[in-house]
Every structure is written in structure tokens, then in C-alpha cells.
Amino acid sequence: MTSVVVKIDSFSLSTPANIEQISKRIVEEKKRGRNIIVVVSSEELLEEPYRKFAYALSKQPSKRELDVLQSIGSQATSALLAIAIQQRGFKAVSLTGWQAGIETVEVNQKVRIEQIKIESIINYISKGDIPIVAGSQGFDYKNNKISILGMGGSDTTAVAIAAAIEAECVEILTNSEGIYTAEPSIVPRAKKLKQISYDELLELTHLGSKIVHPRAVEMAKKYDMPIIVRSSTSDIPGTLIKGEVEMEKNLIVRGVAYEAEIIRLTVGYEKYEHALLANIFTTLADHQIDVDIIVQSVIDGVKPTVSFSIDKEDFADAIKVLESNKSTLGFSFADFEVGLAKVSIVGSGMVSNPGVAARMFNRLCKENIPVKMVSTSEIKVSVVVPQEDMVRAANALHDEFNLVEEYV
Known part of the structure; x- marks a missing residue:
């Protein structure tokens, strides 16, 4: 049975109604006979009150404890989505970064994924569960602490898990219907692309496009992991990101x-x-x-x-x-x-x-x-x-x- 990693952005999980809609979408994917692993983004609204408390108590709270507070949002969101899926009669389990086997190291003050021990995720999949992983976090065993991956962490988590379990692809569900030739709010006549290469998207992300974070695209290119960016609210074709793409009507410039x-x-x-x-x-x-x-x-x-x-x-x-x-x-x-x-x-x-x-x-x-x-x-x-x-x-x-x- 093929496996697909589905990453969901924070906007798509910001209300109970949104979570209900996403749970329905995930169940439909499961019914198609594929193993589904979900990665959720952090919901900042859940974290912000605790951060305010931290700075009310200290002008310089420790980074270690701030990372713990920052991990709350994605953990809560993963649990809420698991509950919504369970309510639909399907098995789901929320996992923190360390429960999902994500081990991290800190290099030059930046956290990166060292390895993913996939036994936990594989075990849940074999029992018919839908694992829902809190994105952008892992565990630093050397320093015995929760670690936060930073910008683009959830996208990177999804690609890393997909590579580790040899998934078919990563699907990113967001409030955009795909990758466009330009930002529609700036260029109203922008059109959605059917395909785009890793290299082209890397250039676009470094130049201001924010649909997929460049560190996730770099990892996807390294492991040749296809990414599909599509809407979280409507089941329509999105944009496929892969190594080589078909030239569309001799399109010299793609974005x-x-x-x-x-x-x-x-x-x-x-x-x-x-x-x-x-x-x-x-x-x-x-x-x-x-x-x-x-x-x-x-x-x-x-x-x-x-x-x-x-x-x-x-x-x-x-x-x-x-x-x-x-x-x-x-x-x-x-x-x-x-x-x-x-x-x-x-x-x-x-x-x-x-x-x-x-x-x-x-x-x-x-x-x-x-x-x-x-x-x-x-x-x-x-x-x-x-x-x-x-x-x-x-x-x-x-x-x-x-x-x-x-x-x-």
C-alpha cells in the first residue's frame, strides 16, 4: 500500500469548522486505500498567550523554555485533528516530534533534522491508524530538550518523514490552489501552473514566494520527493513540484x-x-x-x-x-x-x-x-x-x- 504525507497549514486548522473540513478530507484520502501521515503546522493563536506570560515573568526567558511553549500550538492542533478524525469512525493518533522519532541537532545556532526513526510511525500505520505529527519540532537527545526547527519547519518535517518512509509524495494543503506565475494579489492576471521544477521553485522562494519554504524544497530535491501544492478547501488539481517538468506552450519564463x-x-x-x-x-x-x-x-x-x-x-x-x-x-x-x-x-x-x-x-x-x-x-x-x-x-x-x- 502506498503512503502519502499530507502537510496542512495553520490557516486551514484555525477554527473548529476548518478542522472538521480537513478531517473529512483526510478520511476521504484514507478511503482511497493509501496510508496517510499528516503533519500539522503550529497554530500561533494557541501559543501567544503563553509567550505573553513568559515575557511578563521575565525580560529574557530562556530559549529552552520558549521552545517548549512554541511546541504547544502544533501539539494542540494535532490532537484536535485526531479527535475530529476519530469522530468520523477512523483511527488517528497525535504525535509530538519526539514520539514520531524526529531527532535533531543544533549547528551554528540553527536546528536541523539529524534522523527520523520511523519505527513509531510505521507501527501506527500497520495498525490502521492515521498518525498526525506536530510539525516543526523534534527532540535534541544530546541536550535532552524539545527543539524547534524554525521557519519552514513544518514543510521540512513533512518532506523528511516522506523521504524516511519512502512515501509516494507530499501533499501540501493550503489556502492557495497551487503555485502561480506570480502573486495574484500583486499580479491579478497570474495563472496557476500545472508543474514547476525544484530549481525554479527554489529561485522563486528565495525571491519572495512563500507557498513552500526553500529548505523543504531543497530537501525534496535531494531525495527526489514530489510535492503537490493544492487547496485545503476544494478538491481540485494543484501544482506538481518535481525534478524535470514538461514545457508548457514553450514557456521560457515560468514565474x-x-x-x-x-x-x-x-x-x-x-x-x-x-x-x-x-x-x-x-x-x-x-x-x-x-x-x-x-x-x-x-x-x-x-x-x-x-x-x-x-x-x-x-x-x-x-x-x-x-x-x-x-x-x-x-x-x-x-x-x-x-x-x-x-x-x-x-x-x-x-x-x-x-x-x-x-x-x-x-x-x-x-x-x-x-x-x-x-x-x-x-x-x-x-x-x-x-x-x-x-x-x-x-x-x-x-x-x-x-x-x-x-x-x-
Whole structure:
């Protein structure tokens, strides 16, 4: 009998009515003769009162105890869904991360899954139960504590379990009907894709798409685990994420992504000999500051500069790190520009179709949208533009590459 891991987002489990609807959906899947393992996301509304209590009792509550509090939401949700399924006459059991055999380790202050001992899950499946696993948590045996996987933890939990038990696929039930060519709230004419590759989705998730977390996509690619993203409220086809996809009507570009609140930092040097890129970016990396687009300017007779883009939340830390290491890094000044956004096009078809970037720049020029910075890869072109032009740029590029056609 084939097995399927079904991951359900927190929105789809936020009310008793929603839980009832999902329980019906899970039972229907079980009736089709497949083993179903469910992973639920954390329900923050269940956690928040306890977090407020913690900060009322201490200005700096320990991370260990905050992790315990953060685990409450997904544990409660898994129990509630189990009760709803049992009410429909089917066997279900809620499992915490450690009960599901999820063992974690902490590396560079980040928690990752070390292994999954599948005996517990397999045992429940063999007895006809539907295991419902609390997502985004595991157990750190080295330090004898509950651990939280952080952003994208529930998606990653689902993919990890699927890989461990050699499931057929992972189904992600969410409030979206699938992966779209762009965010519909920004690009109203966006269309749902039938398929998308791991690499294409990885680019889109790193560029702002939030349907599936990139760490889960990376794991799915590693184990070649198909993911289906579909609606939690209606039983209609979603989007299949896999290794190689069929080209849809010669679709060169498969999606447009955007990211607001981008800041450009520029560091200037008196002499080229001082402009050692390794020094500045190693220093920023040592302080956990991610940079994105990098542009170096070295022209005879002009003082060299290095510009790079960062997210708004990293700005204050980046300035602090640069100023405190100014003498070591050897730069003469640091400047910045705010009010920027990043707009990107993504598609595996770019590899065999030259001129895509030129077409992108030409359309933005026609729209009178200035391009501040550019970054490219085999399947992506990103530009930094004024934030006030972000929505217009995204819609123009969506139209330019014919993504308004119906693909599914």
C-alpha cells in the first residue's frame, strides 16, 4: 500500500469548522486505500498567550523554555485533528516530534533534522491508524530538550518523514490552489501552473514566494520527493513540484517574483588594493548578515566601490558591523539607498533561449522603470528598481513573457 504525507497549514486548522473540513478530507484520502501521515503546522493563536506570560515573568526567558511553549500550538492542533478524525469512525493518533522519532541537532545556532526513526510511525500505520505529527519540532537527545526547527519547519518535517518512509509524495494543503506565475494579489492576471521544477521553485522562494519554504524544497530535491501544492478547501488539481517538468506552450519564463524593502549599501575605497571583497563579505557572513546582488565598480581614475543589496531587517546590523570594522576592512565611506524593491523572472527555459535578459530590460525601459542593480543565473534574472515601481514592473514582465495565458 502506498503512503502519502499530507502537510496542512495553520490557516486551514484555525477554527473548529476548518478542522472538521480537513478531517473529512483526510478520511476521504484514507478511503482511497493509501496510508496517510499528516503533519500539522503550529497554530500561533494557541501559543501567544503563553509567550505573553513568559515575557511578563521575565525580560529574557530562556530559549529552552520558549521552545517548549512554541511546541504547544502544533501539539494542540494535532490532537484536535485526531479527535475530529476519530469522530468520523477512523483511527488517528497525535504525535509530538519526539514520539514520531524526529531527532535533531543544533549547528551554528540553527536546528536541523539529524534522523527520523520511523519505527513509531510505521507501527501506527500497520495498525490502521492515521498518525498526525506536530510539525516543526523534534527532540535534541544530546541536550535532552524539545527543539524547534524554525521557519519552514513544518514543510521540512513533512518532506523528511516522506523521504524516511519512502512515501509516494507530499501533499501540501493550503489556502492557495497551487503555485502561480506570480502573486495574484500583486499580479491579478497570474495563472496557476500545472508543474514547476525544484530549481525554479527554489529561485522563486528565495525571491519572495512563500507557498513552500526553500529548505523543504531543497530537501525534496535531494531525495527526489514530489510535492503537490493544492487547496485545503476544494478538491481540485494543484501544482506538481518535481525534478524535470514538461514545457508548457514553450514557456521560457515560468514565474515572476518580487520582494519589497530592499536596501542598497555602497562601500567606497581610496585605492583598489583596499577593496578586498573576501574581507567585507566574510565579516558580514560572520555576523549572520546575508547579502544578495553584488556590483563592483573599478574604473581607472575613479575611486572603486562595492554595492550590495540586503533586506531591511539586516540594515541596522550591517551598518553597525561595517562601522565597527572600518579600519580593518579599509574602506573610506559607506552610503545607502532605501525605497527599493527586487523584481525577478524565473524559468528553466532561459538556459536554451538567449536574449531573455535583454527582453526584460527593454520592457522595463519602455515602462520608464529605472534599473538600479542586476543579478543573473542560468534560470533567473533579478533587477533592483524603485519600490514605487515594483507592482508595475511585475505586471509588465508578467505580460511581456506571455504568462497571462491559461496553462492549466
